[in-house]
Amino acid sequence: MNMEKLKVISNLQVNDRYWHMIVDASGMEKEIKPGQFFNIKCANESFPFLRRPFSIYRINNVNDTIEFLYLVKGLGTERLTDINADETIDVFGPLGQGFTIKNEWDTILLLARGVGVATLAAVAQEAVARNINCVAILSARSNNDLLAAVTLQSFGADVYKVTEEDGTSHVRNVEQLMENIFADHDIKAGFTCGSKRLSKLMQRMTREKQIPAQIALEEHMGCAMGVCYACVCDIYTEGSIESVRVCKEGPVFDLAKVVLA
Ligand SMILES: Cc1cc2nc3c(=O)[nH]c(=O)nc-3n(C[C@H](O)[C@H](O)[C@H](O)COP(=O)(O)OP(=O)(O)OC[C@H]3O[C@@H](n4cnc5c(N)ncnc54)[C@H](O)[C@@H]3O)c2cc1C
Known part of the structure; x- marks a missing residue:
């Protein structure tokens, strides 16, 4: 996993609620598994402070790009829509188990x-x-x-x-x-x-x-590095229930083991 500043190739609104971002991934780690995610800094200033997690939507090895599809929900994703082509975004990843x-x-x-x-x-x-x-x-x-x-x-x-x-x-x-x-x-x-x-x-x-x-779980995350335990979920393990971190042990889990309350 790496912290990278990647050049945005395009960041376009695709309908009233969804946006599609393509970023230049040349020079970054290529081993990205479906289901892994990047923790993205949504604005260049320090607010919102926490990064937001986004899954890899598409990997294009020919053009050396990766893509994100995102739904505008709150402050972070609203700020993400302000980023224009040729600007850079600060991404941390790939993270988690795919x-x-x-x-x-x-x-x-x-x-x-x-x-x-x-x-x-x-x-x-x-x-x-x-x-x-x-x-x-x-x-x-x-x-x-x-x-x-x-x-x-x-x-x-x-x-x-x-x-x-x-x-x-x-x-x-x-x-x-x-x-x-x-x-x-x-x-x-x-x-x-x-x-x-x-x-x-x-x-x-x-x-x-x-x-x-x-299943890929989408819990609210804090650090996304396994330190803060903000994103725990419950899974069945050998007769008992264990709390695990979605960012570290997940976000992908064996569906049979996940407690879906
Ligand atoms: C591993 C992972 C992968 C994800 N991949 C994608 C993706 O590819 N595309 C995408 O659009 N979104 C994805 N999400 C969800 C995305 O991270 C959140 O929608 C985003 O963080 C919201 O940030 P915000 O600042 O816009 O909203 P906030 O202001 O933080 O929240 C706005 C509203 O959304 C709710 N919310 C925020 N985060 C989540 C969450 N994780 N689950 C449920 N409700 C939430 C809040 O409770 C609040 O009601 C993913 C989440 C995880 C954990």
């Missing part, structure tokens, strides 16, 4: 809600590069928020979309959709991010079907 993708998993299922797709897009990119079929369910408030669907399709993923706007995003509908996908495809592993309700569904269904699944 997803494990096994070559013997010939078909995988991704289930993402909202900006959780920013985290799972890198899984689709890596899977497709390894000739692993990728089926993805993307859930969002509106069709407008499903912009990453095009990115996943460009990687070769088979994408299903559900939204509040269309009245299709209820957990019962998603469960039926997953049953259909499990019937049509020999899914070998599941990946999820972005919604506790959908993660619980993935946890239950993958347990029933006895296939492995992983």
Whole structure:
């Protein structure tokens, strides 16, 4: 992991709530796993003081760039939108444990809600590069928020979309959709991010079907280096429950072990 100042190539608003940033990654550490994240200083002055964590959305080894897709939520992400092309951003990473993708998993299922797709897009990119079929369910408030669907399709993923706007995003509908996908495809592993309700569904269904699944958790973080313990979550370990740090032991965990309260 490194602290780097990287040149911003573009930082553009892609719909009313989401922004897409491309940064020059030439000269930085190239071993970035899907699911790992960078802790980014969102403004050049000292406020907001804490960095904010963002997953790798896409890695482009041809152009030597990395990309972030972010939802504007509060002060930090608002300030991030002020950064222009040719300015630099201060990033710390890559941090945390990424997803494990096994070559013997010939078909995988991704289930993402909202900006959780920013985290799972890198899984689709890596899977497709390894000739692993990728089926993805993307859930969002509106069709407008499903912009990453095009990115996943460009990687070769088979994408299903559900939204509040269309009245299709209820957990019962998603469960039926997953049953259909499990019937049509020999899914070998599941990946999820972005919604506790959908993660619980993935946890239950993958347990029933006895296939492995992983989750990327998005807890509030302080230091993101394992020192402050602001981001702990509970996992089951050998008959008891243990508190672990999302920034250090995660953000990716074996879904079967995560306590989803
Ligand atoms: C490992 C990891 C990877 C992430 N990857 C991405 C990504 O790729 N794209 C992206 O848009 N976001 C991502 N997030 C979430 C992102 O870090 C937060 O949205 C961001 O820190 C909010 O900062 P802010 O200053 O804009 O909002 P704040 O002013 O800090 O908060 C605004 C509101 O958002 C809530 N909030 C803030 N952080 C979180 C959080 N982590 N989980 C749930 N609610 C939160 C606050 O409670 C508050 O209500 C990730 C989070 C983690 C932990």
